[in-house]
Amino acid sequence: MKKYLKQFMGTALLIVAFVLTATAVKAAPITNAAPMAANGEQKTFALKERQAVYYQITTDGSRGYYSITCHNNGNESLDINLYNGPGTDYATTINSYISRNSNQTYTRYLNPNTTYYLEVTSYYGTTGFVYLNKIADDYGNTFAEATPISFGQMVEGQIEVSGLSETDFFRFTTDNSNSYYEIAGYGTGSETAELKLYEGPDFSYAHQDMSVDSGSSRAMTRKLEKNHTYYICMSGNYWEDATRYKVKVSKIPDDASDDFAGAVKLSDGKYKSGKIEIDGDVDFYRFKTAKKTTAYQLDLKNTSTITEHFTLYTRNDIASANSKVNNYYLYGGEQTTIWLNLSKNHTYYLKVDGDDGNATYKIALTSAKKTIKKKAPFSFKARGYRRYYATGAYASLSWKNTGKYAGYEIYRSTRPKSGFKKIKTLKDTSYYSDYGIRRHKTYYYKMRYFVKDNGKIVGGKWTKTKKVKVK
Structure with a gap:
C-alpha cells in the first residue's frame, strides 16, 4: 500500500510541476513578420499544413480606421488574427476565420503610432493574399x-x-x-x-x-x-x-424669463414686444401698481398667426388657486383691451405662451389716469325726433361701444359752451334716448368715458358737442 501511495504522489508532483512550467512560459515572440503598408499592396501567401505567416502593421501619427482584406483562394479554411503586440499571447483586435474560396474585410480603429501583428494560419494549408488600406477619421471617437x-x-x-x-x-x-x-x-x-x-x-x-x-x-x-x-x-x-x-x-436668445423669479418689469403705459421662441416657451412679466391707483388698462395684441394665451396672477405662484386673476386667449391677429380694478401698491404677474414657436405679441399695462384723459368715445352722434304718440320730442344718441372703461357719462345744456349737466350714466351700451326735451328748442350734448380709480370718478376726454333741435 505504501509503495502505491509513493508512486501516486510522485506522479501528482510531476503533473503539478508540468502545469506550473507551462503556465510560466510565455508564447514565443513574433520575429519573422513582414512589413505591411496601408497602400493596398497585396501580400500573397501559400500555407502548408499548420503553417502561419505574419505581417507587421505600424500605424502613422494620424487618427484613422484600417481595413484588412483577406482572400482565401484555396480549398481549405484559414484563421486570421490581429494582435496588439509582438506575440500570440497579446490581446486580439481580430479573431476570425475565412472559409475556402471566399474573402472577408475587417475594419478596425487602430491607435496612432502603434505596431500590430497580423497572423494568417491554416490547419490543412491554403493559398491567398491579404492587403491593408487606411480610412482617415475626420473627428475624434471619444x-x-x-x-x-x-x-x-x-x-x-x-x-x-x-x-x-x-x-x-x-x-x-x-x-x-x-x-x-x-x-x-x-x-x-x-x-x-x-x-x-x-x-x-x-x-x-x-x-x-x-x-x-x-x-x-x-x-x-x-x-x-x-x-x-x-x-x-x-x-x-x-x-x-x-x-x-x-x-x-x-x-x-430668450427675450423674457421662463419663471416668476426672473419676470421682466413692465413700465406704466409702455408697450412691450415679445416672442415665444419655441413650442413650450413661456414669458413672464411683472407690474407693481401705484400707491393711489387701482384702475388699469391691459392691452394685448397677437401680432402673429399663432394662438396665444395670457394669464394674469396676483402672486408668484401658479399652483395657488387664489393667485390667478383671469385667462385671455387671442387667435392670430386679434387684440383686446381689458379694464382691471387692481389692488394698490401690489405686484402682479403676467404669463404669455403660445400654441407653437415663433408666436409674437405686444402687451401694455397702463394706469387709468394716463389713458382715459386722452380718449373720447368714438363716432358720437345726436339727432332729434318728434314723438308721434305723445306730445314733445326726444334726442337719439349713439356711439361706438368699446367696453374699455367702466362706463359713459352724458351731459346736456341749452347753451353751446356752458351750463352742461349730467343726465345719464351708462355701462356697456352704444345708444341712449333722451325724452326730456321740448320741440322748437335747441339742446347741446356731449359725453365722455369714466372710470373709478381708488374710489374716485376719473373722467375722460369730451366728445365734440352735438346740436339737436326738433321743430
Whole structure:
C-alpha cells in the first residue's frame, strides 16, 4: 500500500510541476513578420499544413480606421488574427476565420503610432493574399477627443465605417445668457445618421437622441444649463453602411424669463414686444401698481398667426388657486383691451405662451389716469325726433361701444359752451334716448368715458358737442 501511495504522489508532483512550467512560459515572440503598408499592396501567401505567416502593421501619427482584406483562394479554411503586440499571447483586435474560396474585410480603429501583428494560419494549408488600406477619421471617437463647435457653425462630417463603432464627437459650452439652443442634424449621405446630445463627458450622463434620415434634417431645441459643456455624438445606424452628415448648434436668445423669479418689469403705459421662441416657451412679466391707483388698462395684441394665451396672477405662484386673476386667449391677429380694478401698491404677474414657436405679441399695462384723459368715445352722434304718440320730442344718441372703461357719462345744456349737466350714466351700451326735451328748442350734448380709480370718478376726454333741435 505504501509503495502505491509513493508512486501516486510522485506522479501528482510531476503533473503539478508540468502545469506550473507551462503556465510560466510565455508564447514565443513574433520575429519573422513582414512589413505591411496601408497602400493596398497585396501580400500573397501559400500555407502548408499548420503553417502561419505574419505581417507587421505600424500605424502613422494620424487618427484613422484600417481595413484588412483577406482572400482565401484555396480549398481549405484559414484563421486570421490581429494582435496588439509582438506575440500570440497579446490581446486580439481580430479573431476570425475565412472559409475556402471566399474573402472577408475587417475594419478596425487602430491607435496612432502603434505596431500590430497580423497572423494568417491554416490547419490543412491554403493559398491567398491579404492587403491593408487606411480610412482617415475626420473627428475624434471619444469624449476626450471631442472637437469644439461654435454657435452657428455648420460642420460637415463622415461616418467612415458601418455600424455604431464609428463615432464623431463634438462639444460646445453654453454662456450665461437666458437662451435656448437648437441642435440640428442634416443627413447628407445615403444612410441614416444618429445624433445624441450628452450632458457630460461620458456615456453615463443623461442624453437625448434623434435619427436623421438621408436627405432630411431634424432639430432639437432645449433650454440648457448656463455655463455648461455639452457633447454631441454622431454615429451611423447599426444595420446600415457608412454615411455623411452635417451638424450645427445655434443659440436662440430668450427675450423674457421662463419663471416668476426672473419676470421682466413692465413700465406704466409702455408697450412691450415679445416672442415665444419655441413650442413650450413661456414669458413672464411683472407690474407693481401705484400707491393711489387701482384702475388699469391691459392691452394685448397677437401680432402673429399663432394662438396665444395670457394669464394674469396676483402672486408668484401658479399652483395657488387664489393667485390667478383671469385667462385671455387671442387667435392670430386679434387684440383686446381689458379694464382691471387692481389692488394698490401690489405686484402682479403676467404669463404669455403660445400654441407653437415663433408666436409674437405686444402687451401694455397702463394706469387709468394716463389713458382715459386722452380718449373720447368714438363716432358720437345726436339727432332729434318728434314723438308721434305723445306730445314733445326726444334726442337719439349713439356711439361706438368699446367696453374699455367702466362706463359713459352724458351731459346736456341749452347753451353751446356752458351750463352742461349730467343726465345719464351708462355701462356697456352704444345708444341712449333722451325724452326730456321740448320741440322748437335747441339742446347741446356731449359725453365722455369714466372710470373709478381708488374710489374716485376719473373722467375722460369730451366728445365734440352735438346740436339737436326738433321743430
